[in-house]
Amino acid sequence: MSQGTPRLIRWRLVGAGTLAAIVIGLGVCEAIGWPFLAAPLQRWISDALDRPVAFAKDPAQPKVTVHLLGGIKVSAAYITIGAPRWSTAPHMLLARNARMTLGYADLWRASHGEPLRIRELRAAQLDGQIERLADGRASWQFGKAPDAADRTVRVPVFGLLQVDAGSLAYRDAVMAMDLDARFSLVDSTAQPASAPAPAASTVGFQLQAGGTYRKMPMTVALNTPGVLPVVAQDAAVPLPVTLEARVGGAKLSFKGTATDALKLSALKGRFSVQGPSLAAVGDPLRVTLPTTGPFRAEGLVTKQGVVWNVVTEQVSIGASRLSGAFIYDPRPRVPMLAGRLAGTKLLLADLGPAVGAPVPKTDVAAAAPAAPASASKGASPQRVNAKPGRVLPDRPFDLPALRKMDANVLIDIADLDLGSSILEPLRPLRTHLVLADGVLTLRELDARTGQGQLGGMVQLDGRDAQALWTADLRWAGVRLESWIHQARAGNAPPYVTGDLIGEARVAGQGKSTAAILGSLHGGVRMHLVGGTISHLAVEAAGLDIAQGLGVLIKGDDALPVQCTAADLVAEQGVLRPRVLVLDTKDSTLWLEGSLSLASEALDLRVAVTPKDFSPMALRTPLHVRGSFANPSVSLEKGPLGTRLGAAALLALVNPLAALIPLIDTGSSADAKRGADDCRALANRIAAKPLPPPAKQAAAARAR
Numbered sequence: 001m002s003q004g005t006p007r008l009i010r011w012r013l014v015g016a017g018t019l020a021a022i023v024i025g026l027g028v029c030e031a032i033g034w035p036f037l038a039a040p041l042q043r044w045i046s047d048a049l050d051r052p053v054a055f056a057k058d059p060a061q062p063k064v065t066v067h068l069l070g071g072i073k074v075s076a077a078y079i080t081i082g083a084p085r086w087s088t089a090p091h092m093l094l095a096r097n098a099r100m101t102l103g104y105a106d107l108w109r110a111s112h113g114e115p116l117r118i119r120e121l122r123a124a125q126l127d128g129q130i131e132r133l134a135d136g137r138a139s140w141q142f143g144k145a146p147d148a149a150d151r152t153v154r155v156p157v158f159g160l161l162q163v164d165a166g167s168l169a170y171r172d173a174v175m176a177m178d179l180d181a182r183f184s185l186v187d188s189t190a191q192p193a194s195a196p197a198p199a200a201s202t203v204g205f206q207l208q209a210g211g212t213y214r215k216m217p218m219t220v221a222l223n224t225p226g227v228l229p230v231v232a233q234d235a236a237v238p239l240p241v242t243l244e245a246r247v248g249g250a251k252l253s254f255k256g257t258a259t260d261a262l263k264l265s266a267l268k269g270r271f272s273v274q275g276p277s278l279a280a281v282g283d284p285l286r287v288t289l290p291t292t293g294p295f296r297a298e299g300l301v302t303k304q305g306v307v308w309n310v311v312t313e314q315v316s317i318g319a320s321r322l323s324g325a326f327i328y329d330p331r332p333r334v335p336m337l338a339g340r341l342a343g344t345k346l347l348l349a350d351l352g353p354a355v356g357a358p359v360p361k362t363d364v365a366a367a368a369p370a371a372p373a374s375a376s377k378g379a380s381p382q383r384v385n386a387k388p389g390r391v392l393p394d395r396p397f398d399l400p401a402l403r404k405m406d407a408n409v410l411i412d413i414a415d416l417d418l419g420s421s422i423l424e425p426l427r428p429l430r431t432h433l434v435l436a437d438g439v440l441t442l443r444e445l446d447a448r449t450g451q452g453q454l455g456g457m458v459q460l461d462g463r464d465a466q467a468l469w470t471a472d473l474r475w476a477g478v479r480l481e482s483w484i485h486q487a488r489a490g491n492a493p494p495y496v497t498g499d500l501i502g503e504a505r506v507a508g509q510g511k512s513t514a515a516i517l518g519s520l521h522g523g524v525r526m527h528l529v530g531g532t533i534s535h536l537a538v539e540a541a542g543l544d545i546a547q548g549l550g551v552l553i554k555g556d557d558a559l560p561v562q563c564t565a566a567d568l569v570a571e572q573g574v575l576r577p578r579v580l581v582l583d584t585k586d587s588t589l590w591l592e593g594s595l596s597l598a599s600e601a602l603d604l605r606v607a608v609t610p611k612d613f614s615p616m617a618l619r620t621p622l623h624v625r626g627s628f629a630n631p632s633v634s635l636e637k638g639p640l641g642t643r644l645g646a647a648a649l650l651a652l653v654n655p656l657a658a659l660i661p662l663i664d665t666g667s668s669a670d671a672k673r674g675a676d677d678c679r680a681l682a683n684r685i686a687a688k689p690l691p692p693p694a695k696q697a698a699a700a701r702a703r
Helices: 004-032 036-047 103-108 278-285 348-355 359-368 512-518 536-541 545-554 637-653 656-664 668-685 693-701
Strands: 063-066 072-081 091-100 115-133 161-172 176-189 203-213 216-224 238-246 250-258 267-275 295-304 307-317 320-330 336-347 406-413 429-436 437-447 452-461 467-479 496-510 519-536 559-570 574-584 587-596 601-609 621-629 631-635
Touching: 036 063, 036 072, 036 103, 063 203, 091 103, 103 115, 176 216, 250 278, 267 278, 295 336, 307 336, 336 348, 336 429, 467 693, 496 512, 496 559, 496 693, 519 536, 519 574, 559 668, 574 668, 587 668
Parallel strands: 115 161, 336 406
Antiparallel strands: 063 072, 072 091, 091 115, 161 176, 176 203, 203 216, 216 238, 238 250, 250 267, 267 295, 295 307, 307 320, 320 336, 406 429, 429 437, 437 452, 452 467, 467 496, 496 519, 519 559, 559 574, 574 587, 587 601, 601 621, 621 631
């Protein structure tokens, strides 16, 4: 054996002994909890997170056990993760009688701005102070300076959390949320927090929270059993979840399953939601919904990732009954709502607040009585339809809401009740609603009423401070006797019958329905095919006393309408008939004047040209004046005074002579002239189409 061999053996023995001593030393230190590493570990984790971390009230004398195999495991009577420097909160996370496990890789990721992952935290008490400022700085952002444009909520993630009693204060200026919560996560085996957890531990989670969201009162009650579906990032097994929440005037109930109740991951179950208005539900979710009367909805909801799928089996808004299926995707720059809305019945009155009408008092009383006034823009009974003495709705549109979301929804309503006892409902109404970049369009409008059809397009452009409303509508085959209810005593014929055909191309600009109509530009054209009109109505319009009495005695009959022509033009909210004439074999009726949608003033004149002989006719034009709310009918005094004055003078000579000025001879020439004039005007109107909607919109903008 060479001399080098013993030396090599000695070195090997020394090395093995040293390694064994190190291993034994590490084992002993791991077993006793590395008490001398507590202070350095505090400093190291604090540097990694750029945040003070302490394992005792006195950081210089921590009473803590630390284990380093498989991650950093800390057991202490007091563990705290401090708040960022800009915060006034005493801490971000405080746990008492706690045991916490951190991964080395998780700390590295947190130091580079990712959410802090705490693999395990067991505590008798836990207090969280979470906050985010309007500039984007958030207490859950560690390490590098936060990106002010980052609006993502990334609260600390827990692999396992067991807390006997917990509290959470959440302040978020970006979401306008201020919430205080109490919660508990209690092991079903009732083990103390310091005891080791069994492999298949079950934890029950209960949370009660209250505060405000976007200045609306908010309460939340959440219950679920299982291994923390609330915050377990990697949970894959769906667990039961029960949720009751109120935000403003809206109330939500949910019963189903989820794998993460905080992020609502893999959410699936049944829901019930109700409130004083659809807008009261859309506001908290930042979903643009119309302001309506009180409503209730039930159905199914699922959530995969951040995409929501909702099937509403039944929606009740007043007396309306709707249903639908929708997908809401918040991932695009502007969130998107897509789906289909159907219904057996929709009352326009139930959507009245969306266009400025008030909520009926009975409906307001039916709404949640405890709901605050701020819960819904349309739920207050003090909101009125129009200004005193006015008829047109003047409630301002919520134009900013149109810009918060895009939508693509097919609408199919079996029965749209217009809220009038005179007009027949639309049965059905089908259209394609598209909301894009603040422009709401009803395309491919298809409605049936009075055995006829209404089609076209309506658009509301909400991109500017004032909305631009454009309509391009056509109707044909609308039977007036079916569309307008004209029940009369004694089986008398309807006042007017026939197929109404026409079109309208108009545009207006403003912040309310009244303002838009008050700036209206465009034109409306109509004519009647195969129609009749009440003989008595014609004689009354012409003040033909003798023939009117004759019709009353023998009974009213229907006069065939030989020709009609209606061409109305709107300029700056004033509607004037270029031509409005109705011709029968008995008389020709002409209408002129104006109807102001801006001031709601009426100034119309109806003149009747007779075609037949009448022994007693006053034959003076009628005037319709006043306002929409208070119209008045009067006779034109000039022609009437002339006739009555002449009759009075002749009565001095002979009483029978007084009838001479009241005799109306009529003539065949008058009859032919009236019919020819009407047909010529109708042909002229038909030969000149209305200007396109774009031109009407440009005129409205230039107002």
